[in-house]
Amino acid sequence: AQTVTQSQPEMxxxxxxxxxxxxxxxxxxxxxxxxxxxxxxxxxMILVIRQEAYKQQNATENRFSVNFQKAAKSFSLxxxxxxxxxxxxxxxxxxxxxxxxxxKLTFGKGITLSVRP
Amino acid sequence: GAVVSQHPSRxxxxxxxxVKIECRSLDFQATTMFWYRQFPKQxxxxxxxxxxxxxxxYEQGVEKDKFLINHASLTLSTLTVTSAHPEDSSFYICSxxxxxxxxxxxxxxxxxxxxx
Numbered sequence: 767a768q769t770v771t772q773s774q775p776e777m778x779x780x781x782x783x784x785x786x787x788x789x790x791x792x793x794x795x796x797x798x799x800x801x802x803x804x805x806x807x808x809x810x811m812i813l814v815i816r817q818e819a820y821k822q823q824n825a826t827e828n829r830f831s832v833n834f835q836k837a838a839k840s841f842s843l844x845x846x847x848x849x850x851x852x853x854x855x856x857x858x859x860x861x862x863x864x865x866x867x868x869x870k871l872t873f874g875k876g877i878t879l880s881v882r883p
Numbered sequence: 884g885a886v887v888s889q890h891p892s893r894x895x896x897x898x899x900x901x902v903k904i905e906c907r908s909l910d911f912q913a914t915t916m917f918w919y920r921q922f923p924k925q926x927x928x929x930x931x932x933x934x935x936x937x938x939x940x941y942e943q944g945v946e947k948d949k950f951l952i953n954h955a956s957l958t959l960s961t962l963t964v965t966s967a968h969p970e971d972s973s974f975y976i977c978s979x980x981x982x983x984x985x986x987x988x989x990x991x992x993x994x995x996x997x998x999x
Contacts, residue, residue: 799986799987801987803990808992809921809974809976809992809993810990810992810993811927811976811978811990811993812990813987813989816987855924857926857927861986861988863986866985867914867915867980867985868915868932868934868940868980869986870917870929870932871917871927871929871978871988873926873927874926875925875926876925876926878924
């Protein structure tokens with residue numbers, strides 16, 4: 767079974783600065799998806815970024831980018847130019863290709879990010 | 884695109900009553916939807932996988948007679964908490980698989996259930 771580990775429960779960043787959230791995972795599969803989801807105080811889960819394991823290029827979405835290290839099974843999220851609205855809980859998640867549409871997401875425990883004005 | 888709605892957003896009920904939560908895909912058809920439960924400051928716990936026109940698949944430890952799931956159409960799945968008790972109080976979230984390979988899950992806004 768796959769596991770996702772987010773070892774830091776909390777992090778803090780100064781507004782306008784850059785922060786990196788760590789995530790490692792364990793799998794025996796060679797192809798899969800990885801995701802970062804954001805959950806602000808409203809508790810709406812929002813997709814931040816997605817990475818296909820077969821793609822070597824790191825995914826980017828505006829101020830959000832990932833550092834995907836497949837051999838090391840590491841998938842960190844970098845937030846540049848942090849904004850107050852980035853304050854939220856962030857979850858790293860793994861999804862196998864097996865099972866098609868029924869394939870489940872395996873979540874890490876999440877990290878609470880606070881942004882200091 | 885890929886909007887998932889949930890209704891109600893909050894519900895308070897008395898112990899012993901049943902509560903139905905609806906999950907709808909607004910701008911796409913979802914053959915598969917998922918139901919999660921989340922406690923404060925914790926991760927999401929998958930309860931069951933819901934497939935249109937067939938019985939839901941429940942995760943180990945989830946009582947299927949307690950949490951009834953129906954996925955009657957390609958845009959609607961419902962979760963009914965039967966004979967609710969205070970320990971069922973929680974935040975319930977649904978999601979739907981989207982994309983050519985249904986590889987990405989988009990989430991509803993969640994339902995906060997309080998059982999008195």
